[in-house]
Amino acid sequence: MIVNIQKYLSNTYNISLDTLKGNKPIKDKDEYNNYNLSIILCWLLHPTQVYGCKSTIARLHNSNKNRVYRLNNLYNKNKKFRSFVDNAIKNYKISYASH
Secondary structure, X not given: OHXXXXXXXXXXXXXXXXXXXXXXXXXXXXXXXXXXHHHHHHHHHOOOOOOOHHHHHHHHOOOOHHHHHHHHHHHHHOHHHHHHHXXXXXXXXXXXXXX
């Protein structure tokens, strides 16, 4: 599932998979936003948010669990960020997950 989300974001936002996986440095603000979007989408769309999911998501993004936790808190507290993420989830479900 995580790989599918990364592929979708790579195709939709024209960002390299290596950047989303954390293997290539982030160049600008847009890539940084898409990298964070990838992490939060992986967390929110994960079918079961059980113990170990955050570490798997962090590992596949070459990040740490704290980043997943902080982005989830931001999603819950910031309405603008929540709207941005919810719109991305809706687009993902319409264009990619329905296939």
